[in-house]
Amino acid sequence: MRIDVVTLFPEFMAQSAALGVVGRAAERGLLELHGWNPRDYAEGNYRRVDDRPFGGGPGMVMLIEPLRACLAAAKAADPAPAPVIYLSPQGRPLTQAKVRELAALPRMILLCGRYEGIDERFLEAEVTEEISLGDYVLSGGELGAAVIVDAVTRLQDGALGDAESAAQDSFEGPQGLLDCPHYSHPAQHEWGTVPDVLRSGNHAAIARWRRQQSLLRTALRRPDLLDEGQLSKADRLLLEQARQALAKDPTP
């Protein structure tokens, strides 16, 4: 997958993409990441990329022309068509379903704003869609772009060491449940004991326990994600049993 990022801070993107899963994916050729700086396309001695807003008020607005030339260069760098995605608090909040959709694309262009944002005429003319990280305001779109780069890269075939690990994560699978709890050594610790079933070697019982924990966690922590009417009979039974057990013994 190829991702082009239009940003005043391409070095931020390069650094954040050099580590861990994303860094390894880039080394293996699963991800091609390119930064494009609108300042390189600005005219004049000062290479100005922003100016005061019409109507007055605080802050600066990113200018159309440097962005236009920069985006044109990014688009022309590869023949594959690419949606232009503007990171914006006014966009649709990012979800794992959206991440899956984006991960299937051959290419995308991420546009990062700064200051008060970007001249609205540029957004209307060039942007395919706006994506938000959540209902809060960041100083720039780069963190959002880094989030998208990370989330889509780990879904590329071969990006993760264990191909199963993405499939079992939160929000994956048909019901989009939260992941179950995980434990490692030691089995006994002053902060608790690993559930017996995980040490039983009984794979069917372990799978059932994990499913039950996912159902219970989702019901308790994110009831908005759980459509209980859509659950199978077996899942409804597991959830009911987990709720009864919790009612009897509420200690975690």
Ligand SMILES: C[S@@+](CC[C@H](N)C(=O)[O-])C[C@H]1O[C@@H](n2cnc3c(N)ncnc32)[C@H](O)[C@@H]1O
């Ligand atoms: C200070 S913000 C501008 C906010 C804008 N004045 C508003 O209230 O909608 C500067 C840039 O940060 C990015 N940004 C801020 N919050 C974001 C969020 N929640 N999700 C994605 N990008 C965000 C956008 O690219 C935005 O252009």
